[in-house]
């Protein structure tokens with residue numbers, strides 16, 4: 021099984037490659053970047069990537085797949101289908117399922133289901149504490165042997181500094197990154213949106229930026245104390261980002277991710293009480309959004325992660341106060357990232373870094389996020405100018421809770437390749453690529 025991706029523009033920050041290059045994959049692994057003048061080896065499938073960008077397969081560090089326990093919202097198979105349709109060849113699944121992934125049995129179940137679906141790679145994240153209850157540390161070593169790539173109690177903030185310290189000390193022994201949803205519950209209890217002008221106007225209880233920042237600074241201090249690897253999930257405030265920037269300056273092993281909705285929308289989106297504008301952390305005010313754009317540009321932000329959080333429409337149809345937090349995001353993230361490129365916030369190479377080599381480093385995912393020889397043949401193929409409109413009704417996800425329905429984009433992932441196999445090809449692109457091919461052969 022050989023696949024040659026020919027005539028494209030290849031960006032691989034891990035090798036400093038940024039130019040016209042072909043890519044050869046055999047038996048699921050990268051062979052290398054052959055010379056264009058060389059004839060394709062025999063029995064090779066050729067993917068014509070004329071006009072397209074070839075990048076290491078994109079890695080999403082933060083998704084919620086709902087299986088086991090809430091399969092009516094999403095299954096591992098439907099989540100993986102949405103992932104590859106959005107350009108993500110690898111997704112990391114948070115443990116807040118039912119049961120919680122705090123055991124090797126659940127870890128193995130998630131991996132087996134993803135292998136059955138045969139779409140994206142799905143890497144489970146194990147719970148930090150048993151049942152994510154914040155009381156007793158989980159069996160991190162056993163779960164690591166079963167296949168987890170990090171530990172987190174995402175959605176259930178670790179309640180005390182003492183518990184986080186112990187978790188970091190324990191995780192460090194297994195070289196596991198600790199992922200924290202930074203939020204001090206004593207500052208955020210009962211809140212449903214960002215605390216600011218709009219929460220006052222709408223009469224909704226707000227959570228202050230400080231709720232996130234207090235925990236972000238706590239985690240940086242504890243990363244210094246323990247030497248652990250700490251990754252701050254979905255950073256949404258200026259102060260949390262400043263904490264990460266300072267931690268990096270003094271050499272701590274602290275990283276962070278930002279979610280597309282946090283740099284795209286502000287808390288004004290809540291003004292119609294649209295529950296698809298309700299997520300946690302909440303949409304923030306323009307000053308915080310400006311800080312995120314700065315962090316994406318200057319390198320403080322390590323990764324783009326979706327925080328894909330599917331919910332059933334009946335649940336999202338509740339009143340704003342009652343509806344659950346979270347939106348889907350796998351199929352719109354790359355389009356929203358291209359907005360940053362077209363607006364001049366970041367260039368295309370930085371987009372690729374934020375979605376491939378950097379997330380691979382954050383969780384130490386060996387042979388991913390790179391197209392070096394012998395790396396896994398995971399590839400995301402991008403068309404920076406592709407014009408398209410997102411139709412939630414046609415989403416691969418089981419859920420439709422998105423604020424980006426009917427939004428138009430310039431730029432998309434048009435194909436996803438996992439271990440050398442094309443697991444997704446955009447239908448519109450398939451037509452164009454065929455007509456290109458026909459035009460070529462007619463000459």
Ligand SMILES: [Zn+2]
Nearest residue numbers: 174175201253
């Ligand atoms: Zn979270």
